[in-house]
Amino acid sequence: MKKIAVKYLFNIFSGSTPESGQAFFWDGENNWFTPDDLGKIGNNIYIDESKRKVTEEGIENANLRFSNPFSIIITKRAPIGNLAIVTKTSSCNQGCFLLEQKSNFINIKFYYYFFLIQKNELNALGRGSTFLELNADEMRGYKIPLPSLEQQHKIVDYLDREIAKIDALIEKKTRLIELLDEKKKAVINQAVTKGLNPKVAMKDSGIEWLGEIPVHWNIERLKFLTNKVGSGVTPLGGANIYTDEGILFLRSQNIYNDGLKLIDETYIPEEIHNEMKSSQVMKGDLLLNITGGSIGRCFYYDLDIEANINQHVCIIRVNDKILYRYLHFLFISIVGQYQIDLLQYGGGREAISFENIKNFVITFPKSIEEQKIIINFLDTECSRFDKIKDKVKSAIDLLKEKRTTIISAAINSEINLD
CATH class of the missing domain: 3.90.220.20 (DNA methylase specificity domains)
Structure with missing residues (x-):
């Protein structure tokens, strides 16, 4: 051609x-x-x-x-x-x-x-x-x-038909992923507000948006369940002091609800890390994004290396009343994210203060053992949803590959359009 x-x-x-x-x-x-x-x-x-x-x-x-x-x-x-x-x-x-x-x-x-x-x-x-x-x-x-204008028209007509079919399938599967995410959120929310026993006696929480909770559960403000709520700072010199190795420096782009994503991660020198003692991260700390478009994303620190955080991430360090993994599930639940939305401030409503975080309403079983049971249940259920979601994503990737292959074949006149 x-x-x-x-x-x-x-x-x-x-x-x-x-x-x-x-x-x-x-x-x-x-x-x-x-x-x-x-x-x-x-x-x-x-x-x-x-x-x-x-x-x-x-x-x-x-x-x-x-x-x-x-x-x-x-x-x-x-x-x-x-x-x-x-x-x-x-x-x-x-x-x-x-x-x-x-x-x-x-x-x-x-x-x-x-x-x-x-x-x-x-x-x-x-x-x-x-x-x-x-x-x-x-x-x-x-x-x-x-190619000739006639051939261009033929190719476009063919691709419009074939791509529309593929895009319709991709849209259906994308909607399925959204439904899986919604179902997963609902399961998490049910577990951290109502527990796992559907026959348990309930009591009025006294909070309209929360409704009833199990009679043997507690409701407390987060400040009574933590030893620390605070964020870091950007070191003097900003990005100029970032290095390719040293102490891991976590930013909001590294914090997701399903894990820490060390893509585009950065590091700071050990001496600066030692100066920033208040924002040094410990294993088991919850890390919550508190500004910007990713506000409310939350995960716990589970790595075996030293780390620090900047001012856009909040450390939440729990006491012995509550397990950090239970608290993580609550933060990413519907009621947790509702409170994030409720308590934001600023012109763009994309920030949340430490005081507001400390006043988060937390529902939880008094028994640490029951918290563990809920965590194990949610680990199993989330894993099940994620496996289904991964299969659907793989199917979408194959459809996208097919889409590219069909376009390439048509453009390069490798298929009969008649």
């Missing part, structure tokens, strides 16, 4: 960002897309509106250029290759390219499908030490197929 450089079929241009401190540049009526917009559209081919809009003054300030409707927008910074077709006249920031077709004798969806399977190749062309970026010359020179 004949191939041609992108520049012969498309006008290619990027954008910039109006000054952020000038309010009259923003909240206008003109589309201004960023990579963030393209990272949130799932399998949607088209995108109508950008999250942020610019005014005429913002356009002039940033010298923004606008594409015609039904141009391709594609990210040029890591991650490179996220894309969509804009349905309206649009601009973008410096993290994207707009590809505006020069001729009406091409099918824009054909090239959308083509670029959809080019992410690995485009990423391989990315350059940069801080983050990968695809430059304009690489994009202009990138070779793309040029």
Whole structure:
């Protein structure tokens, strides 16, 4: 099949960002897309509106250029290759390219499908030490197929049909994962508010959103169940003092409800760790995210190495009345997350104070043995849900692979479309 450089079929241009401190540049009526917009559209081919809009003054300030409707927008910074077709006249920031077709004798969806399977190749062309970026010359020179317009229409019609079938299956399985997560939350919530015995005598908790609890259970504020509630700090010098080895320095991006994820982890020198004694982590400490978009994510420290935390993570160190793993289940339960939502403060409601954390309402069996039984039950149930979820995720991955294979085969004329 004949191939041609992108520049012969498309006008290619990027954008910039109006000054952020000038309010009259923003909240206008003109589309201004960023990579963030393209990272949130799932399998949607088209995108109508950008999250942020610019005014005429913002356009002039940033010298923004606008594409015609039904141009391709594609990210040029890591991650490179996220894309969509804009349905309206649009601009973008410096993290994207707009590809505006020069001729009406091409099918824009054909090239959308083509670029959809080019992410690995485009990423391989990315350059940069801080983050990968695809430059304009690489994009202009990138070779793309040029089948006849009739053949483009045929390929698009075929892919529209086949991809719609696969996407419908992916959507059903994605919904199944959501239902599994909801069921898992309900099982956890039932166990930490009502216990495991459905015939047990109940009493009114005196709290409307909590309802009844087992008659032999306690309700206490968290401050009476802990020896420590506090967070860390960012060391003097900030990210400049982070090292590739030393003492593990945990941040909110490392804390998830189902474990500590040591991806993009960082370390601090031992001497700084020793200076930050109040935020040194002990095995069995609960770590709770207390600011930002991940507020409320919680897990316990279960590693056999020294660690410290920054100011966005709270240490909760329990006393002998309650087991830390029981408390973890309560924090990630429906009633735990409800309290997180209830007690947030600030303009964006994305922070929670130590005082509010200390005043969390905790329901728990007086018996440590009963707490252990609940923990063991929830470990078994959560494991069962997670295994089912993993199988569904594997099925989705296979469908996505099939999706890519079908697109590649059609684009490269490896299948009969008649």
